[in-house]
Amino acid sequence: MLKRVHFGTSVLPYLLLAPQIIVTLVFFIWPASQALYQSLLIEDAFGLSSEFVWFENFENLVSDKTYLNSFQRTAMFSFSVAFIAMSTALVLASMADRVIKGALTYRTLLIWPYAVAPVIAGALWVFMFDPTLGIFVYALKAIGYEWNHKLNGNEAMFLVVVASAWKQVAYNFLFFIAAMQSIPKSLIEAAAIDGAGPVKRFFSIIFPLITPTTFFLLVVNVVYAFFDTFGVVHAITQGGPAKATEILVYKVFYDGFVGLDLGGSAAQSVILMAIVIVLTVIQFRYIEKKVEYT
Amino acid sequence: MAQVLLSNVRKSYGDVEVIKGVDWQINDGEFVVIVGPSGCGKSTLLRMIAGLETISGGEISIKGTVVNKLEPSERDIAMVFQNYALYPHMSVYQNMAYGLKIKKIPKEEIEERVQKAAEILEIEDYLERSPRQLSGGQRQRVAMGRAIVRQPAVFLFDEPLSNLDAKLRVQMRLEIKKLQENLGITSVYVTHDQVEAMTLGHRLAVLNEGVVEQLGTPIEIYEKPQTVFVAGFIGSPSMNLINGKLDDEGNSIVLPEGGTVKLSKGKKQYKGQEITLGIRPEHVTLAKGKENGIEVKISVVEQLGADTLVHCTLGKGETKISDTGFVVRLSGIKTFEEGSFMSLNFADKHLHMFDAKTGKRIE
Ligand SMILES: Nc1ncnc2c1ncn2[C@@H]1O[C@H](COP(=O)(O)OP(=O)(O)OP(=O)(O)O)[C@@H](O)[C@H]1O
Numbered sequence: 001m002l003k004r005v006h007f008g009t010s011v012l013p014y015l016l017l018a019p020q021i022i023v024t025l026v027f028f029i030w031p032a033s034q035a036l037y038q039s040l041l042i043e044d045a046f047g048l049s050s051e052f053v054w055f056e057n058f059e060n061l062v063s064d065k066t067y068l069n070s071f072q073r074t075a076m077f078s079f080s081v082a083f084i085a086m087s088t089a090l091v092l093a094s095m096a097d098r099v100i101k102g103a104l105t106y107r108t109l110l111i112w113p114y115a116v117a118p119v120i121a122g123a124l125w126v127f128m129f130d131p132t133l134g135i136f137v138y139a140l141k142a143i144g145y146e147w148n149h150k151l152n153g154n155e156a157m158f159l160v161v162v163a164s165a166w167k168q169v170a171y172n173f174l175f176f177i178a179a180m181q182s183i184p185k186s187l188i189e190a191a192a193i194d195g196a197g198p199v200k201r202f203f204s205i206i207f208p209l210i211t212p213t214t215f216f217l218l219v220v221n222v223v224y225a226f227f228d229t230f231g232v233v234h235a236i237t238q239g240g241p242a243k244a245t246e247i248l249v250y251k252v253f254y255d256g257f258v259g260l261d262l263g264g265s266a267a268q269s270v271i272l273m274a275i276v277i278v279l280t281v282i283q284f285r286y287i288e289k290k291v292e293y294t
Numbered sequence: 295m296a297q298v299l300l301s302n303v304r305k306s307y308g309d310v311e312v313i314k315g316v317d318w319q320i321n322d323g324e325f326v327v328i329v330g331p332s333g334c335g336k337s338t339l340l341r342m343i344a345g346l347e348t349i350s351g352g353e354i355s356i357k358g359t360v361v362n363k364l365e366p367s368e369r370d371i372a373m374v375f376q377n378y379a380l381y382p383h384m385s386v387y388q389n390m391a392y393g394l395k396i397k398k399i400p401k402e403e404i405e406e407r408v409q410k411a412a413e414i415l416e417i418e419d420y421l422e423r424s425p426r427q428l429s430g431g432q433r434q435r436v437a438m439g440r441a442i443v444r445q446p447a448v449f450l451f452d453e454p455l456s457n458l459d460a461k462l463r464v465q466m467r468l469e470i471k472k473l474q475e476n477l478g479i480t481s482v483y484v485t486h487d488q489v490e491a492m493t494l495g496h497r498l499a500v501l502n503e504g505v506v507e508q509l510g511t512p513i514e515i516y517e518k519p520q521t522v523f524v525a526g527f528i529g530s531p532s533m534n535l536i537n538g539k540l541d542d543e544g545n546s547i548v549l550p551e552g553g554t555v556k557l558s559k560g561k562k563q564y565k566g567q568e569i570t571l572g573i574r575p576e577h578v579t580l581a582k583g584k585e586n587g588i589e590v591k592i593s594v595v596e597q598l599g600a601d602t603l604v605h606c607t608l609g610k611g612e613t614k615i616s617d618t619g620f621v622v623r624l625s626g627i628k629t630f631e632e633g634s635f636m637s638l639n640f641a642d643k644h645l646h647m648f649d650a651k652t653g654k655r656i657e
């Protein structure tokens with residue numbers, strides 16, 4: 001006979017769950033509800049009084065040109081980051097997939113950037129591209145290009161995109177390589193016998209078979225670019241020059257803590273929250289889709 | 295002329311040599327089956343012919359061209375994999391047409407070839423389905439179809455039937471045999487199935503630890519195994535192998551378990567030598583008198599319906615039971631008392647003798 005263990009109505013399960021629940025409540029649910037509440041208030045600049053205004057903050061946002069610009073900029077930024085991070089990772093993964101010797105070293109090196117904190121990553125790129133000290137700027141000067149991302153908005157944007165993408169490559173790489181290695185080797189061999197070269201094999205066999213992973217990563221990367229790039233932007237450009245790199249998360253911070261428009265900033269973060277919820281739902285919907293190898 | 299020539303072909307992984315010098319000539323239109331125990335290098339050899347493994351030494355040539363350095367697609371071969379390796383995101387039609395499209399064959403011709411192959415394999419009705427929606431046997435056919443449409447010089451099969459159930463395997467076995475005969479394409483077929491090995495090919499190669507122990511027609515190999523390994527490997531249940539010693543005249547074999555086996559034709563040149571005696575279970579008969587024979591104790595009786603398998607141990611009387619097993623196969627249903635003794639007999643012509651040291655056949 002098997003003896004079953006019953007906890008009955010003991011407090012143990014609750015105790016075990018408590019840390020996670022407390023963390024969620026304190027760091028997610030409470031701030032989120034605060035933001036929701038705040039978004040319905042307008043506070044005076046000194047924080048002395050506040051007025052309940054329903055959706056006035058949202059109405060203001062929708063008609064605010066700078067906000068809509070920032071929205072557009074963020075969309076552009078996110079897709080660039082996702083595209084660069086994913087395509088780089090895909091190329092690296094398809095190369096690593098073919099490597100046999102030293103594969104572990106290669107993979108370990110590629111995973112490192114993921115462990116770097118956003119601000120540190122930002123700082124790295126700031127040093128490399130510093131208009132007066134940066135090694136890349138020096139190199140660019142040698143081929144006759146004047147780099148100054150502190151003055152040129154496009155250059156600043158480029159830098160923020162590259163720095164953000166660089167950090168995400170490792171994550172994407174891991175998923176891509178896992179997906180590629182789950183494709184049975186005989187499929188690739190069959191294609192080779194059928195006369196498909198490496199490039200043809202990649203586009204007609206490997207890439208279609210990893211679409212579920214690609215889609216999953218697309219959502220993850222867009223979410224990352226939308227929300228986790230604050231540190232990078234803050235370290236490199238602080239949203240400048242002339243707001244050229246002010247993406248939505250940065251604007252939330254800037255309007256709230258620098259501009260002291262708490263209600264407007266809260267409304268912005270509520271919109272961001274809604275976007276992330278939608279993206280997450282999409283992601284969970286499609287992550288179930290798997291390729292069956294026959 | 296799609297001849298496949300292997301000369302001193304070798305393969306090593308690091309320090310380990312898994313194919314140790316294979317020499318072969320596979321003639322045009324011939325069907326050669328490779329059989330051997332797991333891990334002996336069958337797949338490796340096949341994959342070297344296909345170009346999926348590099349060749350560490352020696353030469354492989356197909357249709358008179360040395361292919362050592364050629365890509366798989368340049369070797370004019372087609373391969374059927376054990377797990378079928380169908381492209382899961384393509385329909386059956388696309389699976390079969392993939393290779394032809396890459397070769398830039400005109401669309402009408404592709405259509406025609408796929409149609410024809412589908413007819414031969416009776417899969418016309420599934421052309422639009424995806425491989426996921428097919429049964430194991432149907433997938434197997436599609437995999438074969440994909441090989442056929444390419445009209446290759448050589449077919450390579452790596453245990454294509456091992457994922458099918460017993461009944462389907464019999465059916466597909468017959469179909470593959472017929473198909474190969476009709477198309478007349480040179481084929482190499484890897485299996486570890488006894489029946490496939492015996493029935494499918496014109497010739498059979500028995501591989502053991504990277505060495506071809508024997509290459510010959512299935513009947514040759516069954517009747518005259520050249521080594522102890524081949525003798526023990528081909529045939530089911532496998533051949534009884536007993537250690538013995540030729541007497542000083544070379545006229546009879548003395549068994550350590552007691553008993554002697556008289557030879558009608560003496561083997562003078564081997565007198566006094568240690569040998570391994572081989573006798574197939576199906577060639578043993580129950581002794582009536584006390585002629586040429588051996589005594590055994592019956593341990594287990596298995597009745598298969600058509601046959602009865604009697605598992606015995608060699609030995610005479612209670613005191614001299616050895617642990618050398620001995621299997622007897624008798625046709626029809628026979629009953630025996632387990633634990634009792636009996637004497638067995640066999641004709642001289644069914645006796646195989648091997649040098650105990652080298653394992654080579656003694657004629
Ligand atoms: N990539 C490899 N690296 C090292 N050893 C290998 C490699 N591939 C195969 N081997 C070894 O080579 C030997 C032959 O392998 P192979 O796959 O050809 O056997 P097989 O005869 O096809 O066996 P099975 O009947 O189980 O399919 C085995 O001992 C195997 O361990």
Ligand SMILES: [Mg+2]
Pocket residue numbers: 336337338
């Ligand atoms: Mg094998």
